[in-house]
Amino acid sequence: MRSTDPTTPVISVSGVTRTFGSGDRTVRAVDDVTLEINAGEIVALLGPNGAGKTTLIDMICGFSTPGDGSIRVFGRQPSAVTGSGRIACVPQSGGLNPYLTVQRTLLLIAAAQGVEAGRVDEVAERAGITGLMKRRVKNCSGGEQQRVKFAVSLIADPDLIILDEPTTGMDAGARREFWAAISRDADAGRTIIFATHYLAEAEEHAERIVVMARGAIISDGSVRDLLGTRARTVTIAGVSPEDTARACTGLDARVDGGRITVAPGHSDELARRLLRIPGARDLIIHQPSLEQVFLELTAEPTPHPTAAGVDTHGTH
The missing domain is CATH 3.40.50.300 (P-loop containing nucleotide triphosphate hydrolases)
Structure with a gap:
């Protein structure tokens, strides 16, 4: 060389x-x-x-x-x-x-x-x-x-x-x-x-x-x-929906049933808040796999209705 x-x-x-x-x-x-x-x-x-x-x-x-x-x-x-x-x-x-x-x-x-x-x-x-x-x-x-x-x-x-x-x-x-x-x-x-x-x-x-x-x-x-740019999914047992919502206050997080989707920079703070709640247990932070990130990044964009021949402005 x-x-x-x-x-x-x-x-x-x-x-x-x-x-x-x-x-x-x-x-x-x-x-x-x-x-x-x-x-x-x-x-x-x-x-x-x-x-x-x-x-x-x-x-x-x-x-x-x-x-x-x-x-x-x-x-x-x-x-x-x-x-x-x-x-x-x-x-x-x-x-x-x-x-x-x-x-x-x-x-x-x-x-x-x-x-x-x-x-x-x-x-x-x-x-x-x-x-x-x-x-x-x-x-x-x-x-x-x-x-x-x-x-x-x-x-x-x-x-x-x-x-x-x-x-x-x-x-x-x-x-x-x-x-x-x-x-x-x-x-x-x-x-x-x-x-x-x-x-x-x-x-x-x-x-x-x-x-x-x-x-x-x-x-x-x-x-x-x-992987660091993708949202995490958090699950936890023993915490009420009301306490979960309060723990997410001020964070980039969304509650969907028993799961919380949180921005990567906020997942550690969310975990700390949740674990302070009496009765909280079995906290799991799910990080997406490289395959999940790859499929998300390379997915074909959803076509606009007009691209499929649908006229959204009515018939002329």
Whole structure:
């Protein structure tokens, strides 16, 4: 890896928009996205299928260009960095010659990048594909091919690795091995970005989660940040409705039967007030799971009645 200026973002995306189609069929795959990623970060790009993750990754990797806005990788145009060895992009599909053996694939890539052949065995071991070296790519499973592509990405010793749905097709064991390899590279100081729709992967392996939906970034932060912005649900036994209502006075809280929905910044104070009430017991504060937050963030907006062809102003 090369030394990286810590004051310059590894990736800088500013006001980027990318559309496909034309006229009434125009689709905004990426809609006014602004994003900075710094050296050494491990970032998950999380979103449902069709959220715009792959389109954004393709532009960062220099495979396509924005319709509007700008992208810089190490302060340069992505296309100027792609061949430098500083960035490695691992696509979800394609990218390998199916008729070559895995070993031949790695040797050819190493030769093309001016890397000594001895490094091939090293990256094969790190990617967990030593046992696949004599096998043709077409005879490897989808998960095995993903690991081959990961090995390819390591050959030039890049500073930045970008992976699009990297564990697609892998079984549970292969996923564990893959993420163990990724963790070792992260510990070495690489910047790693991976797109995924697996919540567990994002939660376990990323320091920062960028949530996309409908082409836009709708949330950006750590898991704690994401969960910390959502309301809690409080339940308690032995407290009358009147005492519950009094305990909520002045707080951002709503009582609904036996449950209290309270803003995250007010839940501790509410708990203290409730527990001071004689007879109060079995207090439970329910924090939403990452899955609940994700589904809430990415839910399709409820269409306005007129959008469904209903005229709310009567018939003319």
